[in-house]
Amino acid sequence: MASFTRRDFIKSALIGIGAATVSVSLTGCGSSGSKDIASNDFTVAFDHGVASGDPLSDKVILWTRVTPQGNPSSVALTLQVSESQDFGVLLQSHQLVAQAKNDYTVKVDLSDLSANSQYFYRFVTTETHSPIGRCKTLPVNDVNQVKLAVMSCANYPAGYFHVYAEAAKRNDLDAVLHLGDYIYEYGMGGYATDNATQMGRALESDNAEEIISLNDYRLRYAKYRTDPGLQALHANTPFIAVWDDHEVCNDSYLDGAENHNEGEGEYSDRKLAALQAYYEWMPVRPMVKGQLESLYRKFEFGDLLSLYMLDTRHESRAKSLDYQNYIDPLSGQLDITGFQADLTAPTQQLLGLEQLTWLTDNMKTSSAKWQVLGQQVLMTKMMIPAELLMSLANPSAQMSAQLSELAQIKTRLIAGDPTLTVQEKARVDFTAPYNLDAWDGYPIEREVILQTAKAANKNLVVVAGDTHNAWSGKLCNTKGEVCGYEYATASVSSPGLEHYLQLSDEQALQFAEVLTLLVDDLEYANIHQRGYLTLNISKEKIESEWVFVDTVQQEQFESHSKQQELLL
Secondary structure (H helix, E strand, O other), rough: OOOOOOOHHHHHHHHHHHHEEEEOOOOOOOOOHHHOOOOOOEEOOOOOOOEOOOOOOOEEEEEEEEEEOOOOOEEEEEEHHHHHHOOOOOOEEEEEEHHHHHHEEEEEEEEEEOOEEEEEEEEEOOOEOOOEEEEEOOOOOOEEEEEEEEOOOOOOOHHHOHHHHHHHHOOOOOOEEEEOOOOOOOOOOOOOOOOOHOOOOOOOOOHOOOOOOOHHHHHHHHHHOOHHHHHHHHHHHOOEOOEEEOOOOOOOOOOEOOOOOOOOOOOHHHHHHHHHHHHHOOOOOOOOOEEEEOOOOOEOOOOOOEEEEEEOOOOOOOOOOHHHHHHHOOOOEEEEHHEEEEEEEEOOOOOOOOHHHHHHHHHHHHOOOOOEEEEOOOOOOEEEEEEHHHHHHHOOOHHHHHHHHHHHHHHHHHHHOOOOHHHHHHHHHHHOOOHHHHHHHHHHHHHHHHHHHHHHOOOEEEEOOOOEEEEEEEEEEEOOOEEEEEEEOOOOOOOOOOHHHOOOOOOOHHHHHHHHHHOOOOOOOOOEEEEEEEEEEOOOEEEEEEEOOOOOOOOOEEEEEEEEEEOO
16 A cells, blocks of 8 residues: 655645635725625525634634535635624725635635634625634733633534534633544445434435545535534634544554555545545644644643644554454464554554654643643543453443442452452453553553653643543553543544443443443543533633533434533
């Protein structure tokens, strides 16, 4: 399989992706008459809304996609920006062109803005205008409070995007951190599509197969962006986004993916197509100096918060290990020595040396109160009893009794029960990583990050997505020292562990409670509800709140929340 290199991406990005973004400075002007508004000889619509993203203290990305009548090579648009929602006085009116070669998407990098300020924007023609968007720049200097929402894993056929709609009602968010799986590559009849037709969430016939080509990915984004909840959230709050695997395909790594199969062409071609569509459709700044093809980047919220958005998927990730490759087919025993050697090999990288060095150097020199890592996969050590790991691989009705037994043994162990036998202790003490596709499968780089935070006396908080479930846990180094804390968000609509294990709500609650008992570093788990996470960050503490919806399978829903508090 051909390797997808930095050189390959840079050549393509400079030719195509980067050309879609226009830099615009706000110079200030009065109200604008209709003579200053773009006109076309055909009708246009804004079927996919507007969005803002990658806010800095002085600039922000603004995005829209126009749907023209016919197939013109370009569409003329006017961007209007104002400090008021009625656009009585315009700060800027700028002429733009949406081009067919960029799928009629437009991104504007609006600069020379004031820090910690709100702006309204819209894209207009003489015939129509887009929905109104609201964006906000980042604060500087002495900052007392920041509130972030954290989301991931939105599968359109799996259910309604009530989570997006619920978050869109809020006006207290500074930004939405989207940690990936913004789309899914699967076709109808595949993963989580069972009830799609009944819900009216089926994919269109011209995009109902697994997506591979650039046009496939573009059509999939277009379908997702018709969702009213997602449109409302994009219009209301800036996104700071990063991709995970399903923006390309399942369990992807640097040079391949679990879900890229024979007959689907070169993986490098598919990856380039997927990432080009991502850059076209997402309000992200496409190129950063020195990182032309990279999406990892930093955002500063004054002296309160340094936010690092990491790429644990497509930048440098080595293929994750598989327990099956270390099991002797004759004895059925795990080759622990070989497994540990490969797990800790220098080549088993998640971030890669360049990104890891960038992160640790910035963490060391940051003067912000909090260091927050926005990334995809769980960093908390999810070490579970080895026998339970085997049961999870092949769940059965006997697992409930097994969980009860393990919970009783662990409770007795914690209480110091002297009657515990060696065999009983071994059942809970002999543990193994639950998910080798997460940081547990890449422990060396994790240890570097944790040791860096510990040595520099930094307040480290990690946020994660990917698992479809809500978690929080301690981040401990190999010495057992607490170096930080992690909060993971539930999914927007993708099914969680309860679906895989076929658990009722009551059983899922019990299972989550047992997990927090058996996994030493795990402090909270919700494995059966969809939702999002908020972090209310001040200089003294971080207040976390998971907001859950009771269903994504019905049009009507209710929400409730769960809070935690992390004090300095």
